[in-house]
Amino acid sequence: MVLMSAAYKFSYRVNFVKPSPIRTLVSKISAISATRKVVSFAAGEPDPNVIPRDLYSTILGKVLHEEAKSCNYSPTEGLPSLRKSIADFMWRYEGVKTSEDNVLVTVGGSQAIDLLGKLFIDPGDHVILENPSYVNTMVDWEFYGARLVGVGVDAEGVDTQNLEAVVKRLLSEGRRVKLVYTIPTGHNPAGVVMSEDRRKHLVEIASRYDLLVVEDAAYNHLVYEGSYKPLSHYDKEGRVVYVGSFSKVLGTGLRIGWLNASSEIVEVVKAIKGPSDMCAPVPMQLLVDRVLREGLYDQIKRRAVEEYARKRDTMMSALDEYVQGAVYNRPRGGMFILLKLPVDVDSEVFADRLLEKYSVAVVPAKPFYLDDSGRSSIRLNFTMVKADEIEDGIKKLGLLIRELA
Amino acid sequence: MVLMSAAYKFSYRVNFVKPSPIRTLVSKISAISATRKVVSFAAGEPDPNVIPRDLYSTILGKVLHEEAKSCNYSPTEGLPSLRKSIADFMWRYEGVKTSEDNVLVTVGGSQAIDLLGKLFIDPGDHVILENPSYVNTMVDWEFYGARLVGVGVDAEGVDTQNLEAVVKRLLSEGRRVKLVYTIPTGHNPAGVVMSEDRRKHLVEIASRYDLLVVEDAAYNHLVYEGSYKPLSHYDKEGRVVYVGSFSKVLGTGLRIGWLNASSEIVEVVKAIKGPSDMCAPVPMQLLVDRVLREGLYDQIKRRAVEEYARKRDTMMSALDEYVQGAVYNRPRGGMFILLKLPVDVDSEVFADRLLEKYSVAVVPAKPFYLDDSGRSSIRLNFTMVKADEIEDGIKKLGLLIRELA
Structure with missing residues (x-):
């Protein structure tokens, strides 16, 4: 099927369609992950191991059986x-x-x-x-x-x-x-x-x-x-x-x-x-x-908060140790650290290079900005990455920054 | 909270918002169902008893356990x-x-x-x-x-x-x-x-x-x-x-x-x-x-098709017996019979009266038409209703038609 039909070309709305920069990145990361191990700070998601999936299956078993209109x-x-x-x-x-x-x-x-x-x-x-x-x-x-x-x-x-x-x-x-x-x-x-x-x-x-x-x-x-x-x-x-x-x-x-x-x-x-x-x-x-x-929500949430606070601290320590001159926050909530690189580099170029050379994935912050002020900033996620991979990933991030300085 | 804010009033799009006539009817039917038994031909859904819910819960138990990223x-x-x-x-x-x-x-x-x-x-x-x-x-x-x-x-x-x-x-x-x-x-x-x-x-x-x-x-x-x-x-x-x-x-x-x-x-x-x-x-x-x-799809589908074909036949026989002068189709597929009433009555008024007086729910077909030609037509669903309620519901439909003739 090869059509670009008139109906398709006609819509002025199509001009507003931009592929989500995050989703495009995610596809790229999964393509690379298929061939080698990637440490990913690119997510915006909970850790799958913190989600009580077996509890969910017990509950679903019950509701599907008990509730006639569950489907x-x-x-x-x-x-x-x-x-x-x-x-x-x-x-x-x-x-x-x-x-x-x-x-x-x-x-x-x-x-x-x-x-x-x-x-x-x-x-x-x-x-x-x-x-x-x-x-x-x-x-x-x-x-x-x-x-x-x-x-x-x-x-x-x-x-x-x-x-x-x-x-x-x-x-x-x-x-x-x-x-x-x-x-x-x-x-x-x-x-x-x-x-x-x-x-x-x-x-x-x-x-x-x-x-x-x-x-x-x-x-x-x-x-x-x-x-x-x-x-x-x-x-x-x-x-x-x-x-x-x-x-x-x-x-x-x-x-x-x-x-x-x-x-x-x-x-x-x-x-x-x-x-x-x-x-x-x-x-x-x-x-x-x-x-x-x-x-059950309380205990699920408590476990998530404990786990992510620990991972955040691991990431903060690694940043303090391996990444000099960058500006970043210590988040009191959420999943992200925004980091301004200490080098004048386009964050999309930086993220690409980091993924290619060091197999570390980060999200360039540029698309989140309405002006150029986020040009050299990246977003780091600390919730989905494995705890024991954080230090290694941040170390490599520091390496690339030093190479570009 | 009582606000109708300017932001709300400003949007010209709000003028295009019409509550779905079916959804409004569904709310009405559930309100009435709480006080008395209703035979409903108003759905557009499979019979919950034909859906293999216990099979689903077995499968979900497996995928939630096996697939780390299932959530x-x-x-x-x-x-x-x-x-x-x-x-x-x-x-x-x-x-x-x-x-x-x-x-x-x-x-x-x-x-x-x-x-x-x-x-x-x-x-x-x-x-x-x-x-x-x-x-x-x-x-x-x-x-x-x-x-x-x-x-x-x-x-x-x-x-x-x-x-x-x-x-x-x-x-x-x-x-x-x-x-x-x-x-x-x-x-x-x-x-x-x-x-x-x-x-x-x-x-x-x-x-x-x-x-x-x-x-x-x-x-x-x-x-x-x-x-x-x-x-x-x-x-x-x-x-x-x-x-x-x-x-x-x-x-x-x-x-x-x-x-x-x-x-x-x-x-x-x-x-x-x-x-x-x-x-x-x-x-x-x-x-x-x-x-x-x-x-597993084949067997689920086969059971659904057999069940609904039987219900369709039950409904056709009941219509042939109890509803004279109406025009309706014998559907070779889907979930619906469209019936043109043999009396000149607004189908929304008819549906209301049928629900109020006889506790039988049907969908007026009027909102499905772009002109007035569906004014006296109703839509009957034969898949979700219990098989042994069909005859009784259709009999009452016939009664109301005779009353209005």
């Missing part, structure tokens, strides 16, 4: 029982009082973000996000015609003073500004956690300028130091849409996430989700519901 | 092993020679249809479909700005002579016509199967006028009489995108479907799928892959 559709918005469990979860783990009517179950947090973009973004709308931000949200929302405006991030998260100034300027220029997208805890790729003051300030800004905030809470449950309330906790006006995910603790492959929002927003998201994919996978919904109801 | 992401396009199994399936069951590079695994067939709309439809594009057609595709594609143009259906499927005339007229008026959407086998809601001649003709039309055909093959594997090749079988130019689904045989809740298309189309769909939901649920991908590889 039929659920309501679009998710199983009533799971929505209730998630509402309880929001209170217990996030200090957010909500009800099942405010919860909509999605195919991972990603789908919630996609549906919000599909619903709210008209071509030409301005969307404010952190610079850097999560590249998949950027690509997905640009497809809907969003103009992305980035605001810098420091150790306390996004600079909300600057963010307010940007909103003011855009509005004074007559631009439509609707959405702010933020990853307040364990930022991907910056690895930082937003301070409480800034969280409150961002919610105030949303109220003052009549904006909606999409709070990507994917990493909220991997916190190694301190404890943080989500933006939704400070929100009294329904201006924050909380996008939750079980991916980073229970497993990315289950594809169970949710959003928590005003019931008006839930209703309209539901109306577009139904025709687009009916519902989230039902055996996976039942699995997550049982994990929550039987009080 | 992590798969590639966006699906597990390589499943893509290969599906390519083999396409040859074995559909007579379509293809390869894994032409297969992309999706969250049910629905997601494939949504992604194709997202990719190909620019606002104002004309899309040709059967009248009636599947309401979810209509709602989903309208959201992307499609103008839907319907072509009538008879016992041989869509009238392709008429379809060609419509395409010609639109093109001569300077309209952009890109896509044709069709459900050739076990049409939803019409219940008909397209003849071989018309299949060939439709593929010719696509070639002649440079169109893409989206072939919704959801019901291709529930065929009770005859055997039919998909449009893709006749396609030599990659003009047909085959949308497959395991929902109707293996279970709608698994959310595993796929598309088979030219590798150019697969690449670009993959590029937009990645950021929107990463991948289809991985334990479910592994389950389906094992079912196919271990040769």
Whole structure:
């Protein structure tokens, strides 16, 4: 089949299609992994050995046997029982009082973000996000015609003073500004956690300028130091849409996430989700519901947090020992360390060379930036790599940096 | 939370959001079912008792134990092993020679249809479909700005002579016509199967006028009489995108479907799928892959086809006995009988009254039509209802018709 049909060429939308830089890299890594051993810091996933897969199979055995409709559709918005469990979860783990009517179950947090973009973004709308931000949200929302405006991030998260100034300027220029997208805890790729003051300030800004905030809470449950309330906790006006995910603790492959929002927003998201994919996978919904109801989530999460904190420390020590002159953070949450190389090199070229020469995979941070400031930065993941491979991988990273210096 | 924020009101897209008429009905049916017994002909799903759930739990136990990454992401396009199994399936069951590079695994067939709309439809594009057609595709594609143009259906499927005339007229008026959407086998809601001649003709039309055909093959594997090749079988130019689904045989809740298309189309769909939901649920991908590889699909399908053929016959006999003057088809495939009431009544009013008075649920066919011709038609499902409830439900349907005559 060789067609590039007129129908295909005709679509102006095709111009917006960019292959995800991460996914392209992942394909390359797997191709190379087939021929030799690769130490990969490129993932954004939990360690498969931390996921209690045998427990899951016991639970699935039970639900498939007991629940007659476990392999039929659920309501679009998710199983009533799971929505209730998630509402309880929001209170217990996030200090957010909500009800099942405010919860909509999605195919991972990603789908919630996609549906919000599909619903709210008209071509030409301005969307404010952190610079850097999560590249998949950027690509997905640009497809809907969003103009992305980035605001810098420091150790306390996004600079909300600057963010307010940007909103003011855009509005004074007559631009439509609707959405702010933020990853307040364990930022991907910056690895930082937003301070409480800034969280409150961002919610105030949303109220003052009549904006909606999409709070990507994917990493909220991997916190190694301190404890943080989500933006939704400070929100009294329904201006924050909380996008939750079980991916980073229970497993990315289950594809169970949710959003928590005003019931008006839930209703309209539901109306577009139904025709687009009916519902989230039902055996996976039942699995997550049982994990929550039987009080198993706590222990799964505790084990993950302990394991990843240890791996993070191993990586920090190795960086301190083998990588001189680079700038990097010590993440209090999430899965990532953002590292600015001490040499002036394009991070995509660097990542390629590191993979080719030393069989170490990292993600170039460049595609996560809206400007050139991330040109020489890379993203390091410490959760999926084997603990005993971290030092070796970081040592090689240091070697390449010295060669390029 | 009470907000209707500016961001919400601003979006012109919100004007395109219509709650799915089927999903609204389903909510109503479940509310009533909580207080009294309802005989439901409203579903579009397999019988839960025909789905081998205990077999699934044995397989899931194995894959979760054996496959270390069973709960992590798969590639966006699906597990390589499943893509290969599906390519083999396409040859074995559909007579379509293809390869894994032409297969992309999706969250049910629905997601494939949504992604194709997202990719190909620019606002104002004309899309040709059967009248009636599947309401979810209509709602989903309208959201992307499609103008839907319907072509009538008879016992041989869509009238392709008429379809060609419509395409010609639109093109001569300077309209952009890109896509044709069709459900050739076990049409939803019409219940008909397209003849071989018309299949060939439709593929010719696509070639002649440079169109893409989206072939919704959801019901291709529930065929009770005859055997039919998909449009893709006749396609030599990659003009047909085959949308497959395991929902109707293996279970709608698994959310595993796929598309088979030219590798150019697969690449670009993959590029937009990645950021929107990463991948289809991985334990479910592994389950389906094992079912196919271990040769279990045949027996599951055989049992489903036998069971549903019997139920169809029960429903046909009951209709012949209790419902006089109505027009309905004897479906050779799929899950539905489309019935034109012998009384001039709005099918939504009729369905409401039947549910309220007799606790029998049917789907009004009106929302599946682009004009008023389905005003007095209803859709009856014979697969999910219990066999021993069919006669009673149809008897009550006949009663209400007589009351309204």
